[in-house]
Amino acid sequence: MYRLTGVRQIEQVTTTVDSADPESVIVRPTLMSICRADERYYTGTRDKKVLAERLPMALIHEAVGVVVRDNTGTYAPGTHVAMVPTNPHGFDELVSDNYLKTSTFSSSTTDGFMREYVFIKPENLVEIPKGAQGDMDAFIEVITVAIQAVRRLKESMIPRDRRIGIWGDGNVAYITAVVAKEEFPDAEIVVLGKHSEKLDYISFAETMLIDEVPDDYMFDQAIEAVGGMGSESAIDQIIAHLNPRGAIVLSGVSEDKVAINTRMVLEKGLDLVGTTRSTRSDFEHAIHLLTDNDAVQDRLGLLVQNIKPINKINDITEAFDEDLNMSWGKTVMKWNM
Structure with missing residues (x-):
């Protein structure tokens, strides 16, 4: 050991x-x-x-x-x-x-x-069947974390998913976007981040810089995958741009406490949902996504x-x-x- x-x-x-x-x-x-x-x-x-x-x-x-x-x-x-x-x-x-x-x-x-x-x-x-074997298997666990986040969103949201926002431009946000694209095939998936060079890796969903979001650009549901102190500004922006009765899944880990605009959470009737880690069933789901799914394998392979x-x-x-x-x-x- x-x-x-x-x-x-x-x-x-x-x-x-x-x-x-x-x-x-x-x-x-x-x-x-x-x-x-x-x-x-x-x-x-x-x-x-x-x-x-x-x-x-x-x-x-x-x-x-x-x-x-x-x-x-x-x-x-x-x-x-x-x-x-x-x-x-x-x-x-x-x-x-x-x-x-x-x-x-x-x-x-x-x-x-x-x-x-x-x-x-x-x-x-x-x-892991042969059709799902590759170098990206090393981080199947992270895929399961994204699956758990999307699962929590599905459990909590009202049936309205025309536009789903994913805040963050790191690895977890990218993987969450890959999973969300598969789980919400009819929804518009938008990934929002600070770094255009990271967002450029995403060709399968819409992307947007966080300082270029129009005031009237709204989302039905959202997943926060920023973490750290950056999660505070991300959550604040999500609350401002989320339609009433929307759900916010919080998946970014912060070592410090962050402030949340509870007044607007109450006014809009928003749901704040926590998610962490994953279960065996999430692993089974991840391997199912990878098995003989060339698009998912190519995206995660990046x-x-x-x-x-x-x-x-x-x-x-x-x-x-x-x-x-x-x-x-x-x-x-x-x-x-």
Whole structure:
């Protein structure tokens, strides 16, 4: 296992696991992708108390691999699988695993997938058929996060989707737009951001710079995928440009509190909906979107901006540093450790 022990410090740690555990599947990771959350741990920019509580910890929650051995008999050796990082430790018939306080999450509240072998329960694996296999599999988990956001929008919105706005021009916003295009085929999807060079990657939906939105340009529904302190101005703009009874799905993570114009939320009768992470069913949905869907594969394939073979520990730190210098797109690590 390869754990982050301090700022930009990754060390190999020997751990002992019962390989004969009758409830476990042994998976050899093959592809991984670096998330901004992993970067915040790596650079030490998370809250100091959080870092003290959670480190040392193996990073990475975006990963796929190949089954080496399945003690449960669920998967044949050699099966390509996506690994679900949400680990439920309870059940609520009305609340999915990703929202339960009892659940843990790989590379956040428990060790992530940066290991030689992952011992995992079969219910935390989803098979990837041949038609869905490719480098973008490394970040299937991010696709599931976008699917969860769109799912929450569908659950909350009134049946009016003529124009849907997605605020943000980063990776999550891009993937959310890809998913929304598939889930709302008759709607006008508009992606709004600050950087024209990032919006230029989007050819399958309308785009608009946030400082060029006409006062009378309105949306029926919206998803905020900005995060950080930028989410405050994004939410404020969404509220101003959302039609009455519209829904706003908040998916951008901020370490600080942000102000919200509650007066206009009340006046318009808007719904503010939170979303985070994903469930096994979202993984199944993501793989279904990828399977033999050339348009989705091509669009998501654009995100693969850096492929890094990992053969030694120094390669891991180089991959993280390279990812930090990228303004858009994902780093895919070909895991050979």
